[in-house]
Structure formats: structure tokens, C-alpha cells
Amino acid sequence: MSSTTPDAAASAPAPTTVRKRPSVPFWAQVFIGLALGVLLGFIARQFDQAWLAETLKTVGGIFVQLLRVIVVPLVLTAIIVSIANLRQVTNAARLAGETLIWFAITAAASVVVGISLGLLTNPGANATLDTSAGAAPSHTGSWLDFLTSIVPGNFLGLEVSTSAEEGGALSSSPDFNILQLVVLGLAIGAAALAVGAKADPFINLTRSALEVFSKLVWWVIKLSPLGTAALIGSAVANYGWDLLGPLALFTADVYIGCAIVLLVIYPIVARANGLSPVKFFAGAWPAIQFAFVSRSSIGTLPLTQRVVTHNLGVSRDYASFAVPIGATTKMDGCAAIYPALAAITVAQLFGVDLGLTDYLLIAFVSIVGSAATAGLTGAVVMLTLTLSTLGLPLEGVGLLLAIDPIIDMIRTATNVAGQALIPTIVAKRNGLLDQSVYDSNTFAGADARLELDEDEVTVAPAADETRIAVPA
Numbered sequence: 195m196s197s198t199t200p201d202a203a204a205s206a207p208a209p210t211t212v213r214k215r216p217s218v219p220f221w222a223q224v225f226i227g228l229a230l231g232v233l234l235g236f237i238a239r240q241f242d243q244a245w246l247a248e249t250l251k252t253v254g255g256i257f258v259q260l261l262r263v264i265v266v267p268l269v270l271t272a273i274i275v276s277i278a279n280l281r282q283v284t285n286a287a288r289l290a291g292e293t294l295i296w297f298a299i300t301a302a303a304s305v306v307v308g309i310s311l312g313l314l315t316n317p318g319a320n321a322t323l324d325t326s327a328g329a330a331p332s333h334t335g336s337w338l339d340f341l342t343s344i345v346p347g348n349f350l351g352l353e354v355s356t357s358a359e360e361g362g363a364l365s366s367s368p369d370f371n372i373l374q375l376v377v378l379g380l381a382i383g384a385a386a387l388a389v390g391a392k393a394d395p396f397i398n399l400t401r402s403a404l405e406v407f408s409k410l411v412w413w414v415i416k417l418s419p420l421g422t423a424a425l426i427g428s429a430v431a432n433y434g435w436d437l438l439g440p441l442a443l444f445t446a447d448v449y450i451g452c453a454i455v456l457l458v459i460y461p462i463v464a465r466a467n468g469l470s471p472v473k474f475f476a477g478a479w480p481a482i483q484f485a486f487v488s489r490s491s492i493g494t495l496p497l498t499q500r501v502v503t504h505n506l507g508v509s510r511d512y513a514s515f516a517v518p519i520g521a522t523t524k525m526d527g528c529a530a531i532y533p534a535l536a537a538i539t540v541a542q543l544f545g546v547d548l549g550l551t552d553y554l555l556i557a558f559v560s561i562v563g564s565a566a567t568a569g570l571t572g573a574v575v576m577l578t579l580t581l582s583t584l585g586l587p588l589e590g591v592g593l594l595l596a597i598d599p600i601i602d603m604i605r606t607a608t609n610v611a612g613q614a615l616i617p618t619i620v621a622k623r624n625g626l627l628d629q630s631v632y633d634s635n636t637f638a639g640a641d642a643r644l645e646l647d648e649d650e651v652t653v654a655p656a657a658d659e660t661r662i663a664v665p666a
Contacts, residue, residue: 220418224483227422234423235430247431250424257421260414261493268411268496269375269518270382271404276514277383278397289624293516296463296616297524298561303459304451304526304608305560308534309553311451317444317535318542376518411496415484422487429599441597444539448601451531452608460615467619469632477505477635478614485610489602491528494610495521502614507631508621516620520613525576527605530560533580540581540590552584559583 218226231250238246386393461471475482481501485494499517502508508516534556541548559580581588621627 220480223419224422224487227419228426228487231423231425231427232430233427235427238427238431247428250427250431252424254421254424254428257414257417257424258488258490258493260417261411261488261490261496264407264411264414265492265495266375267403268407270379271400271407272499272514273376273379273518274383274386274400275397275404276511277380278386278393278400279511279514285624289512289620289626290515290519292623293519293616293620296620297520297612300455300459300463300612300616301524301526301530301561302557304455304530305534305557307451307454307459308531308560309538309556311447312535312538315443315447316542317441317447318539376522379518408496412500415497418484418487422484425489426487432599441539441594444535444594445597445601447535448532449604451535452527452604455526455531455608456611460611463619464615467622469619469622473632473635474506474615474618475611476637477501477632478611479637480505481614482607482611486603486607489599489606491521491525491606491609491613494606498610498613502617505631505635506614506618507628508617509626512621512626513617516617517613520616524613524616525609526612527608528602529576531608532601532605533560533577536577536590536594537580537584537586539594540586541584543590543593544587546586548584555583556580 234246234250237243238250386397460474464471464474478498478501481494481498484497485491488494491498495518498521499513502513502517503510537556538548540546541552577591577594578588581590618627618632622629
């Protein structure tokens with residue numbers, strides 16, 4: 195029988211909430227890593243410190259590889275669970291269709307920005323490059339790539355790429371096709387729905403696996419400051435900034451075009467759907483800044499999905515479907531602005547006049563053709579698809595590759611911003627958005643909310659013990 199009296203119970207201390215906050219915000223840690231990486235890369239390049247350049251390259255490569263490896267099971271389990279949860283979401287097919295339509299609308303606006311900048315500034319006519327130095331890439335995109343890339347080669351869509359290293363040695367590394375993972379997840383999730391109650395143990399196991407992989411990914415993301423320093427440092431050490439001179443106007447056009455999409459087009463779309471652009475950028479900022487330094491939409495995918503649900507208030511069931519689809523096909527930076535500007539630049543470099551039909555083809559490839567490169571190598575393959583469709587020399591790709599790491603940062607940040615925005619506005623239009631969560635976004639609190647499930651504990655002291663409850 196309990197000996198606790200009502201008076202004693204009344205006098206017991208009330209539960210208090212203790213929040214553990216990092217002394218330095220996550221976004222600040224990333225920018226400190228960015229500044230440190232630039233400094234280390236400058237030292238390695240300026241003073242010819244090969245060991246430092248190699249160290250930065252190795253650490254950065256390990257960080258990206260960790261993300262890529264964990265993303266494989268994360269995407270697969272997330273898609274399966276999201277499809278299994280669609281029974282709780284009404285009009286799922288209409289949601290998917292509306293998402294793709296908004297992808298196309300913003301892609302069309304982005305490619306118009308790219309073409310307009312190219313026509314206004316003539317980046318190829320003002321470039322000082324020797325076209326004889328160009329070389330066609332070994333891998334090119336084609337319209338049949340979409341059909342072949344969606345058919346999985348094995349259960350996890352894994353591939354092994356072999357490359358030659360210095361000294362003639364061959365190096366093999368695992369790779370994966372993200373589009374094949376999405377197709378596999380869709381098929382397995384649909385099969386689980388068709389099986390019915392008998393599939394419940396499998397779905398529950400997949401949900402548990404998703405939680406485990408999500409935790410692993412979050413641990414890797416916490417290494418972002420170190421990974422940022424290594425990645426940006428390696429880019430500076432290996433490429434420097436002296437390569438920008440001959441293509442300075444083209445580089446500026448890419449950054450300006452992406453800035454217009456980020457700061458003009460996306461806010462207009464958000465405002466037109468009753469959403470505050472400032473609140474959106476505050477909530478999505480952790481993913482956008484991480485995309486800028488990592489240069490990988492797929493590597494940023496776990497963080498993108500986390501900000502969409504935790505910060506922007508999008509329904510988990512819908513977000514776990516829309517965000518991975520967006521990471522494979524929603525590439526306004528790499529598949530709209532960049533190929534439009536690059537195609538105009540290459541045409542001007544080789545003295546080829548483009549007509550109205552050519553510009554319409556650029557727009558068509560940018561809006562529709564991005565799906566053909568979803569399982570391949572992003573912007574470079576998208577550019578080869580655009581050039582080959584227009585009949586332009588593929589050697590032009592080689593002229594632009596030298597500065598690709600520098601312009602890829604802003605391209606990827608633009609991609610990820612779009613991948614977060616579209617699910618948010620579709621959720622808003624269909625009543626799947628927690629408006630109170632969205633409206634509470636601030637730049638200072640974005641990182642704190644992402645870590646809420648790890649850093650917020652409730653302490654309820656009793657007579658002889660302290661109970662700690664961690665929210666699920």
C-alpha cells in the first residue's frame with residue numbers, strides 16, 4: 195500500500211523540461227567548417243602541400259560515402275513505409291499528380307530564367323577559351339536512359355563502378371541507382387498493401403528499420419562541419435579560383451540565375467499558395483546550406499526529408515513519398531538553369547546560331563528530360579542530353595568541366611530548395627500541412643527543432659528516483 199500522502203504528492207516538484215542545446219548552432223558550425231576548409235585548401239594550393247590536399251580529399255570522400263551508403267536502405271524503407279501508409283491518405287494518386295505538375299511549373303520558370311540570362315549576357319561570346327581543347331565526355335545521356343534506368347539490376351539497385359588509378363591499378367567502388375530504389379520501394383509497398391493484414395509484420399519491421407537508419411543518418415549529418423571543411427578545402431586545393439577567369443561571365447550567370455530562382459521564383463510560388471517565404475527559408479535552411487557544401491542532392495536527402503517534416507510541418511506519410519521522388523527528378527539548378535545557360539554558351543563558343551525552335555527544345559529537355567538522368571550523373575549527363583538534342587558539339591562539355599565543382603554548389607542548393615518547397619505547397623493545398631509548425635520557423639530555431647527528439651528530455655523527480663522520458 196502506498197505511503198505517499200496527498201500533501202506529499204502536492205509538494206512534489208513538478209516535472210521540468212530540460213533542453214540540451216549545443217553551444218554553437220549547427221548552421222554556424224557548418225559555416226565555420228566552410229571557412230576553415232577554404233583556408234586549408236588555400237594553404238594546400240598556395241604552398242604546394244600535397245599531403246594536406248590528399249587528406250582533405252580523403253576525409254571529404256569518406257563523409258560523402260557514408261551518406262551515400264546509408265541513403266540506400268533509408269530511401270528503400272521510407273518509400274515502402276510511405277506507400278503502406280497511403281491507405282491513411284485520401285486521394286493519393288491526385289497528390290502524386292499534383293506534385294509532378296508543380297515540379298514541371300517551377301522547372302519551366304527556371305529554364306526561362308536560364309535562357310533569358312544567356313540571351314542577355316552572351317556568356318560564350320565573351321569567353322576566352324580555345325575550343326580545340328574541348329573533349330567529349332565518356333558518358334552521355336539519351337532519352338532511352340529513363341527506360342533502362344528504372345529497371346533494377348538487382349534487389350537494391352546497387353552497381354559496381356571500376357576506375358583506373360595512378361599507376362594503372364584498378365579501383366572498384368559500390369554505387370547505386372536512386373531511381374531504381376524508388377521503383378523497388380513503390381513495388382514492394384504496393385505489394386504489401388495488396389497482401390493486406392498478412393503483411394503487417396513486414397511493415398512493422400520496415401518501420402523499425404526506418405527509425406534505425408534515420409538515426410544512423412542523423413549521426414552522419416552531425417559530422418557535417420568536418421565534412422564541409424574537407425569538401426570545400428579539397429575543391430579549393432584541386433581547382434582553385436584561377437580557372438574562373440575564362441568563364442567568369444558564365445559562372446556569374448549560373449549563380450545569378452540560381453539566385454533569381456531561389457529569391458524570386460520560389461518566394462512568389464510560396465506566397466501564391468499562402469505561405470511566408472521567410473518562414474520557408476528559415477525552416478529549409480539546414481538542408482539548403484548542407485546541399486551547398488556537399489554538392490549532392492541524394493546525400494542531402496535525409497536532411498531534406500527531416501526539415502520538410504520537422505520544420506515545415508508536412509505530413510510524414512506524404513513527405514516520405516514526395517521528397518525522394520523530388521531528389522531524383524526535381525533539379526531546377528542542374529536540369530534547368532545550368533543546361534540552358536551551358537547550351538547557349540557552347541553554341542556561342544562554336545559559332546552555332548540558335549533559333550526559336552532550339553530554345554523551345556532546351557525548355558522541353560529541361561522540363562521532361564530530367565527524369566532521363568535521374569539514375570545517372572546529374573548535371574553533366576543532363577548537359578550532354580541537351581547538347582545532343584540540339585545537335586551541338588559534345589566537346590563543349592569538356593570546356594565547362596573545369597569549373598563544375600564551383601558552380602555545382604549553388605546548383606545543388608537550388609535543387610534542394612525546390613525539393614523542399616514543392617511538397618510543402620502541395621501539402622498546404624491539400625490540408626496536409628501543420629500551419630502552426632510552419633509559422634513558428636526562425637533561422638535561430640531551425641536546427642534546434644531538428645534535434646528535438648534527441649535533445650529534449652522531461653525530468654520528473656520523485657521521492658527516491660529520477661525518471662527520464664524521451665519523446666518518440
